[in-house]
Amino acid sequence: MPDSAPERRIRMTVAYDGTPFHGWQVQPGQITIQSELQRAFLAITRMPIVVQGSGRTDAGVHALAQVAAFTTRSRIPIANLARAMNHLLPGAIRVTSVEEVPLAFHAQWDAKSKLYEYRIYRDEICSPFERPYVHHFPFPLDDEKVIDAAPVFEGEHDFSAFAAKDERYGPGYSQVRTIYASVARREGPRLIYRVRGSGFLKHMVRNLVGTLLEVGRGNMGKEDVRGLLQGAARSASGPTAPACGLFLVEVTY
Amino acid sequence: MPDSAPERRIRMTVAYDGTPFHGWQVQPGQITIQSELQRAFLAITRMPIVVQGSGRTDAGVHALAQVAAFTTRSRIPIANLARAMNHLLPGAIRVTSVEEVPLAFHAQWDAKSKLYEYRIYRDEICSPFERPYVHHFPFPLDDEKVIDAAPVFEGEHDFSAFAAKDERYGPGYSQVRTIYASVARREGPRLIYRVRGSGFLKHMVRNLVGTLLEVGRGNMGKEDVRGLLQGAARSASGPTAPACGLFLVEVTY
Numbered sequence: 001m002p003d004s005a006p007e008r009r010i011r012m013t014v015a016y017d018g019t020p021f022h023g024w025q026v027q028p029g030q031i032t033i034q035s036e037l038q039r040a041f042l043a044i045t046r047m048p049i050v051v052q053g054s055g056r057t058d059a060g061v062h063a064l065a066q067v068a069a070f071t072t073r074s075r076i077p078i079a080n081l082a083r084a085m086n087h088l089l090p091g092a093i094r095v096t097s098v099e100e101v102p103l104a105f106h107a108q109w110d111a112k113s114k115l116y117e118y119r120i121y122r123d124e125i126c127s128p129f130e131r132p133y134v135h136h137f138p139f140p141l142d143d144e145k146v147i148d149a150a151p152v153f154e155g156e157h158d159f160s161a162f163a164a165k166d167e168r169y170g171p172g173y174s175q176v177r178t179i180y181a182s183v184a185r186r187e188g189p190r191l192i193y194r195v196r197g198s199g200f201l202k203h204m205v206r207n208l209v210g211t212l213l214e215v216g217r218g219n220m221g222k223e224d225v226r227g228l229l230q231g232a233a234r235s236a237s238g239p240t241a242p243a244c245g246l247f248l249v250e251v252t253y
Numbered sequence: 254m255p256d257s258a259p260e261r262r263i264r265m266t267v268a269y270d271g272t273p274f275h276g277w278q279v280q281p282g283q284i285t286i287q288s289e290l291q292r293a294f295l296a297i298t299r300m301p302i303v304v305q306g307s308g309r310t311d312a313g314v315h316a317l318a319q320v321a322a323f324t325t326r327s328r329i330p331i332a333n334l335a336r337a338m339n340h341l342l343p344g345a346i347r348v349t350s351v352e353e354v355p356l357a358f359h360a361q362w363d364a365k366s367k368l369y370e371y372r373i374y375r376d377e378i379c380s381p382f383e384r385p386y387v388h389h390f391p392f393p394l395d396d397e398k399v400i401d402a403a404p405v406f407e408g409e410h411d412f413s414a415f416a417a418k419d420e421r422y423g424p425g426y427s428q429v430r431t432i433y434a435s436v437a438r439r440e441g442p443r444l445i446y447r448v449r450g451s452g453f454l455k456h457m458v459r460n461l462v463g464t465l466l467e468v469g470r471g472n473m474g475k476e477d478v479r480g481l482l483q484g485a486a487r488s489a490s491g492p493t494a495p496a497c498g499l500f501l502v503e504v505t506y
Contacts, residue, residue, distance in 0.1 A: 015381055062382075093381065094379070096378055126347070128268055128270040129315075
């Protein structure tokens, strides 16, 4: 085996524009963030890795600071790794920091919280430069109703009504999660929703946003939303908001 | 002829992300800004137009407010035109305003000045979200020398040393232009160059920037640049900076 040494666990922070990728997770025949990271590391060291993210992001979702970890016996110095990876990665993926962590570090199970941001663009005309990074929604919407309803999600609840079906969610899988903060506010032409929680189910943030938009459109009330938080059916909540408005902002450990 | 009425001259302000287009100018078999505007208008009114821009932008160059005009006998109300055009245009092109102007209005010849901005990104790691809109230049560069040299271009000069060859520039074509303001400054990780002038030759802003970068790298002095402003050969100045960092910001009339 080339360049072999004792096992090390390496944690990377990664920013990406999700537009050109088929999501985080490796999929046969598709270009994904995970596959690009693994390909770049292999090209540098000739040693394969399996990169473990803090969670999967859907196709089209962006990240300011996704966290990912892998184990390797490569001797490559940590100090050189970000530059070497960025040299080989497409410009839409950047490794922003690298550090060595204990071998037991798990990017998903050790995460204490995640912060997501969802950007809704409210003006009639959406700037060509923001378009890939927002959900353009110039239609009638009472922003104040969205802002008022957003904190309803805070606390520990059964979020079944906001989870897409997933092969990982078998019978008995708990869909209870804790939301620490759930806040919407207007920032210029943007209605920004930020949500921090212990963990998120598949499509959960996009379904929270889709439901808040139903509130803003007058199709649901704040109390209707509250009623969905004891394990209501997925069909009872709003549609899934588009991926392009969503950013994974931070993962804490 | 469908929907025919007296001739009107219409002026549009257009923003575009130049990344996916082969520049402004119609070219056979290529998707350009001009061709997309003409196609959208034809689809709405079934009447062809020839859109005249304030100038051509190169492939990959962006615009916050390009100005374009055309003459039509269509009866379409001005108030509806921006929305109808934006409905049919790709999201990377937006018509931001529309107004009726005198029939004699010429988007290029009537322009009094144009303002361009060029964005150089100086940090080692370039955000994936800014990458298509900057020239990433993390290499050694004395920003202060660039800032100090930028105003040398101000005034009326022969800019032959900064003009690409163009079929429009025959013998006797004057390459004298007036630069009203030429300023570089640091804004966070960005070195921003703004230049306002009476008009610009082909590749001129990108060649001014390429020359300022030579100054910042220590390959040329401010006085060398001054010496190029009496009609020196193109080969005497710096290379052409990449298109993706350039924005047409404003055209005044």
